[in-house]
Structure formats: structure tokens, C-alpha cells
Amino acid sequence: MTDTGAVRRPARARRRSLPPVLGVAAIWLFLLLFLVYPLLRIFYDAFSDEAGRLTLANFVEFARDPFYVRSLVNSLVLGLGTVAATSIVGFAVAFLLVRCDFIGRNLFSYLTLIPIISPPLVGVLGFTFIMGRAGTVNVLLDDWFGLAKPINFVYGIHGVLLVETLHLFPMITLNVVDALAKIDPALEEAAESVGARGLTKWRTITLPLTTPGYVAGALLVFIWTFSDFATPLVLGVHDLLAAQAYLNIVQFVDRRIFRMGIVISALMVALAIVFLVAARRYVAIKDYSSLSYGRLARVRLSPLRQSAAVAFLTLVMLLSFIPYLGVVLASVGKGWSLTPVPVRYTLQYFERVIVETPKYIVNSLLYAGLAVVLCIVVGVPIAWILARTRLAGRDALDGLNTLTLAVPGTAIGIAYVRAFHFDLPWLQYGLTSFWVVLPLVLAIRRLPYTVRGSYASLLLVHRSMEDAAASVGATGGRAFRDITLPLIWRGVLVGSLFSFMTSLQEASAVLFLSLGGWETITVGIFSFYIAGSANEAAALGVILIVVATLSLVLINRIAGARMGGMFG
């Protein structure tokens, strides 16, 4: 449907000069060098022994080790469980926000975005501060009801499920909101005019049209949960693949266990690809939707239903704000133990991370900024190739771009360590000895957001507009500058801001690559936490939350309802 009315102009495709060819080659080189090669490298590591001979022995060892097999099963169960739980919550929230009208709807649609910016590691720490064995809730239960044996809300796989669900349900919500908003009301009216009401309408029109968006969100939730090692480790759960990959790799001494860490990373990448391919069978039907965001008729709820809706949303928000409450209290509380809230307060932790060592903030902004520049330089042309050309290898480009979303951060960090630790010609050190490796890995990780944002905008710019410009003599660059650019900058900007925000949040990939002096906020969070200073980690977490919230507000201002398209 997207191509209706577009006049095919084969002449344009044939008019290729040298610079575009070079540009395309440069993009491919970039992707091959910084994405494909490192991934191939860990697969090579996984399929070879210490002497470099090809072998399947590592996988045999994995399959024979009951602990690893249990980790694999647990990871799959946890991933699917989180998808199920986030789907229920995420769908319900999305439906209420898009289709119903009630008091505070706008406020809730803002608040729904907040859980997603929960910073790595400190989010779950904040959760334990409130819900842990000595957390606020258990202390209050003890104080009020004399409950001496604390209730275990968080330590265990159920805790991981809880934390991930409250963190990730907005991914489902955003995607479903986006899809629901795109459904042309005319379609539903048409359905109703032929007598399809209620469930039938829902089953035949609404559900199929929201499926692609939902599947994309579900895939991201799955991969995120599947590759998160920080949350389970804080909650004392080690029998998961990501946790095993991390733990095996951060110990270097035992080469056998180290190699198993790489094997597990490779396995995670392979599984992620399998799920991605499976999900794309659904996402392929995306083009049913109309490109315009139709004006929606919202159902005004009865007072009773309104209060039920508000109560439900309030409960969800309260629960998903627990980590923030915990982080904020920990960032200013001193010696907080076995009391509902801290007894003594201080600003010393903020002072330490802002005044004494501003490098975390400076580095974060620098690397994320450079990463975004790279994202734009590489990503906008990719989006243009995907949307406007029939170049050979287009599908492969699209596939690679989507693959990046699925590759676990841990795996790509490890892949870079393995792939780039050789001396560069004329330099005495490898790429891993220079801090540019951090913006590079961030750019690769976040490229899909820029590409998606730009691609979506390019689709909205009808080809006929460019053709009209061409018909009055504005060709090539001129048409792009005068017509296309003014129309797509918004999409590019939103995609880039999203790349920026998520680059700030990135922990797993940079953790393995960071050297002394290069620490970002997230690396700082990890190193303070590892050094036992949860308070400083929390203070950095609060800073990250503030920066990310500002980016989100900005994105929301510019993009409005189009947010969800970013994740798909």
C-alpha cells in the first residue's frame, strides 16, 4: 500500500555516478568491519580450541554440563515469562491510553515512558532497597506486624521476572500504541458497517493490525531479558546464560571457563538470530497500516470504569517507580540499614561524582555524542538506500540493521575485545587501546534507531513530491535539500536522540572495553557498585535518569505518538 501512486522512474536508478557508489561501499565496509567481523570472530572462537583447531568440543561440553543446560532452560523460560507478563500489562496500558478517555490520560501516557529509562544495575539495586529482605517493605512489616522472617520478594528468578516486567512493559505499550494509532478508523468503521462488532472486530481488524508492532516489542523484551546479566546477579541468580557468559568471561585465569563464556555468548547471538528470523515473519506484514496517524475516536469511560482504569494504571506506575524511589533515597541516604527510609542524609555522593570526578559525565556525553554523529553519517544513507533504491544487497542491509537490535550487548562487547586486540599497522597498539572504540561500539549498537527513525520519515515523504520537484528541474541533491530534508529532519532527529539516550544507558557492551580514564556514567555505576559504594552508584544513576528524562521529553515533544516506531 505504501507504494500506491508512486511513479517508478527507472532512469533515476540507472543514473549512478562514482560518489554514491563509494558511499555505499563505505557503509558496507563500516558494517562488515565493525559488526560482521567481530561476530564472526566469536563464532570462530566458539568453534575452535586453544590451539585454533576447529572443533565442536565446546558445544559438546556445554550440552554435557547440567548447570549450563539448566541455565539455557532458565533463560528461555525467563525470557518467555517476561514476554507474557509484559504483554498483559503492556497491552492493557496501551489499550487504555489509545482507546479510552479518562481523567489523567495524558499524564499517564507520559509516565508510561519513564520505567524504560531505568539505568542498568542501579534500577535493580533501587528495587532491593525497597523490596529486599531488609528493604522498606519488610522493615515496615516487621515494625508493624512483628514479622521477623522477611518475605523474599526479589532474590530468585521470580524477582528477576518482576524487575524485568516492570522495567520493560513500556516497550510493548509503545509498540502497540503506535500500531493502534496507525489503524485507519475507516477500516474499523467498514468492519462495523458489515456487522463486525466487539470481539469479531477486535479479532479480524484490530489484532492483526497490531500484531507486527507487538511482535517487534515482544522480541525486544525477550532479547533484553535474555541478555541482561546485571539484574540476575544482583538478585543472586547465576543459572542464566547471560550471567554465566559474564561470570565466565570476567575471570580470565581459567582459559577453559573463559572459552565457555565465549561459547555461551555465541550461543546467545545464534538464539537471538533465530528469534529475530521467527519474529520477522510477522513483522513483514507491517504494510497493512496506513501511513497517516488517523484521528482517533476515544471511548469516554463511565465514572466507575474510569476509576478502575486510573486505579490500575496508578498501581502499575507505583510498582514501576519503586526502583527510582530506592535509587533516589540511596543517593542521599547515609548508612541506611533496617529502617524504612534513611535516617541520615547527605549530598557527599553527588559531590563525589560531579565535582570530584566529572569524567563520568563528560565521557558519557562525549561518547554518546560521537556515536550519534556516526549513527547519522552511516544511518541516514542506509535509510535512504532502504526506502528509495533497489540496490542489490538492500535486504541484507536491512537484515544486518535489524540483527544489531538482537545481538546481546555482552556478546558484542566480548566480540570487540576478541576482534580488535591486535596491533594496528603503524601504531604500536590495537584499536582496543584507543577510546574511539567506545563511540564505535555504541554507534553500531544504536544504529538501528537512527535508521528506523529516518526510514519511517522517508516513507512518509511521498515519492511524488520529489518527482514533482524533479519535474520542475530540481534534480538529485537539490530535491533532497529542498523537499526531502525539510520533511525528514524530524524523524532523523528523533531517531538520533533515541540513539543518544540509549547510548548513555548502554552498559554491557562498554563494560568489557573500558580502560582507566574512559569511564562513562554506566561504567562508573558498575565500578562504584563493585567497589562497594552503592551510594555513589545511585548518585550517578540519578544523574543518568535526569539526562535520559530530558532526552525523552525532547523526543516526545518532537515526535509525539511516533515514539513506538523506534523500537520496531
Added chain:
Amino acid sequence: MKRLGVLALAVLSVAGAAGGASAQAPIESELALITPVSKFIHDAALKAFADYAKERWGVAVKVSAIPAGTPVAYGRVVEWKGRPEVDIFWGGESALFEKLAEQRLLAKLELAAELWDSIPASLGKPRPIPLKDKDGFWVGTALEPYGLVYHPKKLQRLGVPELREWDDLLHPKLRGEVAQCAPTRSSSSNATYEVILSMLGEEKGWDWLKKLAQNTGHFTARSRDVPTVVAKGEYAAGFAVPSYMAFEEKLAGFDLKFVAPRNAFVTPEPMAILAGARNPRAARAFIEFLLTERGQKVFMERGLFPITPKYKVQGAPGSTAEMAVEFTGGVRSYFAGDVSNVYDEAAAQKRSDGLKTKFRSEIEAVWKKP
């Protein structure tokens, strides 16, 4: 694209050039180390040295550290293959330093004789703990016992008496209340498992460790997390915790206590200069500084003990040094009385792989949260 490539190259070459400046100053203006010794200690030591270098030579030394667990730190030093990213490796078991020296990855220290000689060759009976390398590749910097931490208020609520000995951890009321880190991930835990096995013998030792696992409510991801979860009150007691890590929590305002039971492992926190280090003179100056009274004070005020009999942990009433003495049960120096030690470096190295395999199969694989 092209312009970006040029930019990237320019950035790379600037970053490369910054490393090799200033040949004639008494010490280089940079110093980097990799260490499992926590930020609390290494930050303070680096800062004290930077101040000292400024006063003594007028050189503003840019100091930095890569914090990493002992195995990771060791692994990275090996991976650097003699062209290290840092100058100094600090902390962990001395056996690892000897392994590095064998691989020719360490440079000879060649410290001033008076400092070198002020450190006794070893400490403890029946097994002596080496405090410096006979071949001169590493030197101890401070003494540090690995003991138990506990939350007094939490123990009181549970009706468990304050901990004194290893066996106190097996109290039935502590079921699910002990935190520890797996010996596969933590060298302090590994060393303490080794102490238990040396003390009780292989068979009884493993029985004891399995009983401890039954009381364990949380295997933390890192050894440093053990005192953290105890300080917060999430768990009542922690196993195999270096004294300074516990003291750091105390200084942070938490109410917890430390005890080093009989035969607790004591490490000299070895330090070595890496072969091929970019800043060898600054590295040597740093080590020499740490062995002076001013340097040792950095440790003595943070829950560690002097490496030489020349000094004792002492301060004005109410000072952090006195607080540390009280916190660690009144100890001022490990050279004042007899130190009992059963940990044997050679035996530990021999048992190391077996210990980890056995832990994985007989404790980690079957452990269920009580």
C-alpha cells in the same frame, strides 16, 4: 565518511602521542595501575602519591586505575603480553605474581635498600606467609586478614550470639542468613576455602563447607558485595571478607563488625611493576612512597595493617585509625604477637583447579536457596 576517517586518524595519533612525552623529568607524569584492591584504598593511595610527587618533584602526575577482580587483573596482564596498558599490578595472592615473573611479565623492583630491608621476609607459623619476593619482583604493601563480617542488630533479632570463630557461622538460626562469594569468582573466598580445607582436612573440610552452603542465602557475584549486603542488613553474616572492605562500610556509616578467626588468611597485598611499563620511574616512586610512614598511614587509616614492624596503627582518640583498631578487635600490628597460618601457597596452587571443580559440582550445582 572520508572526513570522518581523517578525523578518527587524527584522534588516534593525538592519543598515541600523549603517551610518549617528557623524557627528562625525575618521574613520568602518568601512572596507571590495575588492581583488585578496592577504590576506597587505591584511590586514596594514588591521591596521596600525586600530592607527594607534586611536593617532592613538582610533577603533576596523572593517576588512574583499572579496578578488576584478581583473576581478571591477572588475565589482562597476561593478555597484554609484555606491552601493558598500565604500569603496576597490585593485590591478590603472591603466587600469581610469581607466575607472572616466570612469564617475564614483571620488571625487577630495585627499591631503596632501607625500605626493602624494613619488610620481614615472612610472617606466621606453622606456614610462613612470604611478604616479599626473594628474587625482587614483588613486594608486600600492607597486611590484610580475610575474616567474617556481621550485622550486630540483625544477629540480635535472630537470637544469635556475636561471631568469634568459623563454626559460629553454622548456627542453625543463621539458616539462609549468610552471604558469600563463590571461590570460582573471588580470590578471597578461594583462599578462605583453602584455609578451611587445610585446617580440617579434605573430607571434613568439604562437609563443613557444604554445611556453610546450607546456611548461605546468597552467593554474591563479587566478593565486594558480601560486606555490602551484610551492612544493609539483607543478610546477617558474611564469609571471607577482607578487613578493609568491611571497614569501608563502617566508615560509610553502617553498623557492622569484623572478626578474623584463628588461621584467617592474611595477604601482604603484593605490588609489582609490569615489564614494558610506560612509566617505570613513576611506578617505582609510587611503591617506595607506599612503604614510607606517610604511605603506610594511608593503609592504617583504612582498616589495613602495616607491612613492617616499624609502624603501628595508632592515632588520636576518635581518629579513624583508632576506629579501625576497635573495629578489627584491638589489633594494631601483626608483628606484635604470634600469627597462626595454615595456608600453604604451593598446596593451594595444586588444589586450586580441583577446589573450583568440586565447588561447581558439589555446591553450586545443588545449592538451593533455603
